[in-house]
Amino acid sequence: xxxxxxxxxxxxVPSSSRMLADLLSDALKAELSLSGSDATIDVLExxxxxxxxxxxxxxxxxxxxxxxxxxNVTDADALIVVSPVxxxxxxxxxxxxxxxxxxxxxxxxPVLLGATGGSARHALVLEHAMRPxxxxxxxxxxxxxxxxxPQDWGAGADNEPALEQRSRRAARDLAGMLxxxxxxxxxxxxxxxxxxxxxLARIQAPTP
Amino acid sequence: MEIGVFTVSDVTRNPLTGETPTxxxxxxxxxxIAKKVEEIxxxxxxxxxxxxxxxxxSSPTTILGYIxxxxxxxxxxxxxxxxxxxxxxxxAEDFATLQHLADGRVDLILGRGNTGPVYPWxxxxxxDSVELTVENYNLLRxxxxxxxxxxxxKYRTPLRNFTSTxxxxxxxxxxxxxxxxxxxxxxxxxAYFGDGFFANNIFWPKEHYQQLISLYRERYxxxxxxxxxxxxxxxxxxxxxxxxxxxxxxEFRPFFDNAPVYGHGPTMxxxxxxxxxxxxxPQEVIEKTLSFQEYFGDYQRQLFLIDHAGLPxxxxxxxxxxxxxxxxxxxxxxxxxxxxxxxxxxxxHTTRRLSTVTAAG
Numbered sequence: 001x002x003x004x005x006x007x008x009x010x011x012x013v014p015s016s017s018r019m020l021a022d023l024l025s026d027a028l029k030a031e032l033s034l035s036g037s038d039a040t041i042d043v044l045e046x047x048x049x050x051x052x053x054x055x056x057x058x059x060x061x062x063x064x065x066x067x068x069x070x071x072n073v074t075d076a077d078a079l080i081v082v083s084p085v086x087x088x089x090x091x092x093x094x095x096x097x098x099x100x101x102x103x104x105x106x107x108x109x110p111v112l113l114g115a116t117g118g119s120a121r122h123a124l125v126l127e128h129a130m131r132p133x134x135x136x137x138x139x140x141x142x143x144x145x146x147x148x149x150p151q152d153w154g155a156g157a158d159n160e161p162a163l164e165q166r167s168r169r170a171a172r173d174l175a176g177m178l179x180x181x182x183x184x185x186x187x188x189x190x191x192x193x194x195x196x197x198x199x200l201a202r203i204q205a206p207t208p
Numbered sequence: 209m210e211i212g213v214f215t216v217s218d219v220t221r222n223p224l225t226g227e228t229p230t231x232x233x234x235x236x237x238x239x240x241i242a243k244k245v246e247e248i249x250x251x252x253x254x255x256x257x258x259x260x261x262x263x264x265x266s267s268p269t270t271i272l273g274y275i276x277x278x279x280x281x282x283x284x285x286x287x288x289x290x291x292x293x294x295x296x297x298x299x300a301e302d303f304a305t306l307q308h309l310a311d312g313r314v315d316l317i318l319g320r321g322n323t324g325p326v327y328p329w330x331x332x333x334x335x336d337s338v339e340l341t342v343e344n345y346n347l348l349r350x351x352x353x354x355x356x357x358x359x360x361x362k363y364r365t366p367l368r369n370f371t372s373t374x375x376x377x378x379x380x381x382x383x384x385x386x387x388x389x390x391x392x393x394x395x396x397x398x399a400y401f402g403d404g405f406f407a408n409n410i411f412w413p414k415e416h417y418q419q420l421i422s423l424y425r426e427r428y429x430x431x432x433x434x435x436x437x438x439x440x441x442x443x444x445x446x447x448x449x450x451x452x453x454x455x456x457x458x459e460f461r462p463f464f465d466n467a468p469v470y471g472h473g474p475t476m477x478x479x480x481x482x483x484x485x486x487x488x489x490p491q492e493v494i495e496k497t498l499s500f501q502e503y504f505g506d507y508q509r510q511l512f513l514i515d516h517a518g519l520p521x522x523x524x525x526x527x528x529x530x531x532x533x534x535x536x537x538x539x540x541x542x543x544x545x546x547x548x549x550x551x552x553x554x555x556x557h558t559t560r561r562l563s564t565v566t567a568a569g
Contacts, residue, residue, distance in 0.1 A: 054473075055473050055474040055478075058470070058472060058473035058474075059411070059470050059473045059474050059479070060411055060412065061411065061412045061413055061416070061482065061483075063474065063478060063482065064482070067413075191392065192392050192396075192423060193392040193393040193395065193396035193423075194393075194396070195396065195400075196342070196396050196397055196399075196400035196401075197400075199338075199339075199342045199393060199396070199397075200342055200343070200346055202339075203339050203342060203343050203361070203362050204361070204362065
């Protein structure tokens with residue numbers, strides 16, 4: 001059973017970010033079932049944690065509901081993350097959520113990126129803002145990322161595969177990363193220290 | 209069990225009056241608070257170390273030396289002494305001197321500091337923080353435990369045939385605690401030397417510290433200083449107290465809401481639910497404090513933060529009077545009742561340390 005956590009930073013109810021997130025997670029489920037594996041999908045609406053995220057920023061620790069949400073993300077086998085585009089980038093809420101997660105907790109995490117915006121002209125937010133963020137976190141980002149503009153929810157644009165097709169392709173990328181993946185990611189926790197004498201020896205060893 | 213107070217030495221505006229005390233007033237207040245700590249029967253007064261406003265305590269042994277002259281019984285400690293940016297030679301000298309003046313009533317909690325720019329201010333690099341801690345503490349131990357030191361390291365000029373003076377009182381260095389809120393290496397250092405481990409848990413939930421403390425206990429046993437439950441653990445805490453719970457809440461809320469560290473964030477109620485802060489009746493403070501023993505095991509030192517966030521001196525002294533009368537006796541009795549006979553009551557120098565000293569003497 002693959003545990004997939006979906007993070008969406010859309011603010012409306014329903015939001016187009018949530019709609020895209022659902023599309024991507026349905027596509028992933030379908031892809032995984034082709035290879036005979038099952039997935040549980042948990043959806044995290046950051047809107048529900050907005051105040052807790054702000055409290056975490058000022059107090060330095062997560063209130064219980066947010067702590068559970070963070071565990072849901074760090075313990076997942078894969079993430080689907082979707083943000084609306086605000087002022088040319090991911091939303092502040094989206095970034096703040098990943099700011100309060102330990103910067104090493106997502107190392108090696110397979111991640112599928114999605115974004116939504118009021119115009120197709122912001123599509124490169126995926127490559128210029130979201131991909132660098134997850135590269136910094138040393139996550140494994142799926143090569144295909146999906147942007148949904150308003151017209152994608154209708155007829156779509158000429159000469160462009162429909163949103164469903166792009167979602168399937170992205171889901172195929174992520175499913176491929178999961179099927180061939182190394183054993184389950186260990187649950188994130190504090191790494192123990194090296195023994196004291198090794199710590200000391202490392203300082204005194206000549207630098208290579 | 210040692211029970212005492214520690215200060216972060218902040219100079220903060222009183223949100224009720226709008227007045228900010230002067231640095232001088234806060235420094236004199238530190239002395240008054242320490243004397244009150246002794247008067248009500250607590251055991252420890254500890255001061256922080258900072259090198260930037262709004263903090264006054266850049267020179268802890270000066271303050272503690274002055275307090276030593278005006279007290280007779282309490283242990284003088286630090287919260288924390290920066291092992292990263294201070295020269296270990298100066299730490300060895302300052303605290304050995306203080307030991308002689310205070311007739312041995314001295315120990316210290318080492319920490320890495322939490323202000324990034326302190327590293328460059330003292331010519332160090334924050335990236336080297338853990339290495340500085342390891343190397344500096346290893347040198348500090350040698351300076352105290354060996355009469356003659358020949359030493360060479362990465363971060364300090366070498367020492368040849370060097371003797372740190374004065375020698376520790378009666379040949380026994382001050383007890384050392386290692387404070388950390390997130391670094392397993394610090395727990396490892398404390399365990400290796402059989403020193404104490406102090407978890408200043410005042411701002412974060414307990415789950416965060418359980419892992420670090422059990423790591424320390426496990427390694428303490430690994431190095432043969434005793435069993436895991438004999439390891440020397442200290443914890444932070446904070447309270448605001450009134451005979452009636454609702455009075456405490458009413459009086460403290462403006463200070464909480466405007467506190468530099470957690471003000472304008474979570475509500476006081478959610479902060480109380482998640483961190484060691486208790487604002488309430490004596491019984492509530494007693495129950496919360498005893499719950500630490502249930503989470504972390506038997507421990508040896510409990511320090512409370514009581515003079516921050518602009519609380520006026522008069523209020524702080526009054527808090528201590530209430531604590532001494534209504535909380536301290538019951539806490540002491542209950543901690544004593546719970547502690548098994550094989551667990552040390554107070555910090556003790558481990559066999560490793562004592563045998564070293566005996567061999568040297």
